[in-house]
Amino acid sequence: MLDPLITTLVILVIATILFLSDKLSADLIGMFVAVALGLTGVLSPQETLAGFSRSAVITIIAIFFLAEGLRRTGVTDQVGRWLVRFAGAKEGRLVLLVMLAGAFLSLFMNNIAAAAVLLPAVSVAARRSQVKPSRLLMPLAFSTILGGMATLLTTTNIIASSLLRDENLSGFGLLDFAPLGLPIVLAGLTYMIFIGKRLLPAGLPLPETPEETDLVGVYRLGERLLQAKITASSPLVGLTLSQSRLRESYGLSVVAVEHSGQMILSPSPKLRFASGDVLTLEGRVDQVPWEQLQNSLQVMPPRVWGERDLESSQVAVVEAVLSPRSRLIGQTLKEVNFREKYGMVVLAVWRSGRPIRRDLANLKLEFGDALLLQGPRDRLPVLATEPDVILLNGEDESYKPTRQGSLAVAIMLAALTASIVFPEAIAEILLAGGLSMVAFRLLSMEEAYRAIEWKSVFLVAGMLSMGLAISKTGAGELAAKNMIALMGTGNPVLLLAGLFLVTMLLAQVMHSGAVAAVMVPIAIQVARSLSLEPHSFVMGVTLATSMTFLTPLGHPVNVLVMGPGGYRFRDYFKVGFPLVLLLFLVVMLFLPVIWPFT
Incomplete structure (x- = not known):
């Protein structure tokens, strides 16, 4: 049997290397350390597992x-x-x-x-x-x-x-x-x-008026937005949003539709297109094969975009971050069915000082990610109670002290x-x-x-x-x-x-x-x-x-x-x-x- 001192030092060095490499989670390394000390005889079985009954653990x-x-x-x-x-x-x-x-x-x-x-x-x-x-x-x-x-x-x-x-x-x-x-x-x-x-850091320059302070500008989403009209002979006429496969085939997400004189924000996948509909699309505009869409869509002149263009009295654009113990960490939006679960569409993700706006469905979420969301305003109170996300700029609600709060x-x-x-x-x-x-x-x-x-x-x-x-x-x-x-x-x-x-x-x-x-x-x-x-x-x-x-x-x-x-x-x-x-x-x-x- 190796000397307990040498064994302890070897285990400590290995654990330190693992901590620094970030290959394994810290809690898993900690448990491996305890098991290794027990199996090598440095600690008795009682000492190896005693950590779970220590006052420090109970206090935490x-x-x-x-x-x-x-x-x-x-x-x-x-x-x-x-x-x-x-x-x-x-x-x-x-x-x-x-x-x-x-x-x-x-x-x-x-x-x-x-x-x-x-x-x-x-x-x-x-x-x-x-x-x-x-x-x-x-x-x-x-x-x-x-x-x-x-x-x-x-x-x-x-x-x-x-x-x-x-x-x-x-x-x-x-x-x-x-x-x-x-x-x-x-x-x-x-x-x-x-x-x-x-x-x-100074961050992005503040605009001159509060109305111009919008998340669309912060996430530079305007660089990827454009409008296009469905032509009378377009094969999209009569198809639903989900049937159009605009995102799957061309990398274009439909964030709004002007339909029969009404602006529909965050449209449902079941919305059926009609001739003359104006679509607000988000994607890599310079990489879209427009020649394949020339019989389907008529691209409209470019414009300046702001948060107000993606909001209405019923639809809001908000920002959220993943909570510290979020179950979304390490999963993609597609894997968690984000839109179906939360009723919100992810327009962009902010990570490490820059926005990510492409292939969001397959992006693995990380702790610290900020999400730009669009969806019904009546979903915000529900979203604010979700343990997996922290809503940053939802609707402010009045709060009155309660008897339960006083008791707590x-x-x-x-x-x-x-x-x-x-x-x-x-x-x-x-x-x-x-x-x-x-x-x-x-x-x-x-x-x-x-x-x-x-x-x-x-x-x-x-x-x-x-x-x-x-x-x-x-x-x-x-x-x-x-x-x-x-x-x-x-x-x-x-x-x-x-x-x-x-x-x-x-x-x-x-x-x-x-x-x-x-x-x-x-x-x-x-x-x-x-x-x-x-x-x-x-x-x-x-x-x-x-x-x-x-x-x-x-x-x-x-x-x-x-x-x-x-x-x-x-x-x-x-x-x-x-x-x-x-x-x-x-x-x-x-x-x-x-x-x-x-």
Whole structure:
């Protein structure tokens, strides 16, 4: 049998390579790690599977329950509506309010859930205030990450607390992150308002009037639109839209039909063509074999297109993004029967800073995609409740606080208060709060189960096994000795800075939960080797795992806003790099004071 230390290091190296390659999902890698440690004898069977019963996993599940209860009762939506109501028309004020709302919600719920809740309201506020979405959505994403640093209720913070307990040390309490986290939030907000705002991409130029601000222009759909009239001798006369096979044979989608003097937008596949009908077509105009259609269609002179041309009192053009746990991810529009299921037509997809407008039926959807949709206005309220998509600019509806909403807030506050008073029972208290949401019928158990991000649960359960193996085999102690020898110093500030920078760089390309599971045991051993306070080093490393501002890959919330914000990879580095430097200085300045090394 191989030495357990060598076995652990080999498994860790293989897991790191897999994380960096992005060939397998992070949760699958985490589970493989746990199984490998068990099969090789590094961990006992009980230790291998113990991650699923750890308080960290229970706490994460409980947070999903509580957050879903607040969402289902409209509490989180109300925060977004307040944002729209008080935003005003000034960009600076709007950025401040967006970031305050994002940071506030992320104190109590998963970062990406907080961003998903606010995304529609921020989009509406941007549209009404004539502020480009690119000026607001990155601040929204960054604010949720910043807010998560000020609370225990963040995945990496929960993992760190659990690993401290594994070393017979006291875990972090609910408010332990606040003394250092709140200055970080304040520094981040100040930077984004006065400096970061100037570095944000300008996006598309704003038109002179609100009426001209339309999604057709943003998606450059006008480049692919034209009108054509059905001639009297056309073979299309008498055929239905589905029978015409214009999309299948010529790559032309019919988005509107002027029929008998009436404009029909988003026409039904059963609509029957007649002589004189004027079709609004979308496609690669320059690649259509018009010579084959000269007896069927008479192309009309080109014109300037806008959103108003594709809308009416019954039909709307809206934008939506895929939700974080959308079942549409990885599937094509054809495979999910998108039009039949949602009653909307996809006109274009925005991905990685550019619109995609061809062969949409066979395009595999990715997380972060924004969809330009056209369909009946009466479908918008239904679409807004769909868990697979987030509607960005649907119709605003008045909201009145309900008794259920007040009860949900009361349960949340009671759970948080009890967690502060009894920090050793945080997992049990929060789970009791989540179950209370179900008991009082604020959500069903089925809804609660669907709200859980199971990928995070399995990743944490698997990687906690690696954290245990690093401590059990002495791998953490070995890494700590080598790091101290490499840096050639016993200065705790310099050692903390080294750990912080290594952790932060790993978090840009690996799941932050996996990074925490590896780096926290090493931080504990570094502190113990120098007879210093482990909590200080663990706090620094844990905060470093959340410094995911340099790339869109650092955190899913960055990917969520990438499509609707029209961001490119370099935009994150341009705005995020100075922010990371500032927050690094804040941590190095305040941490030794708030969490002394001795």
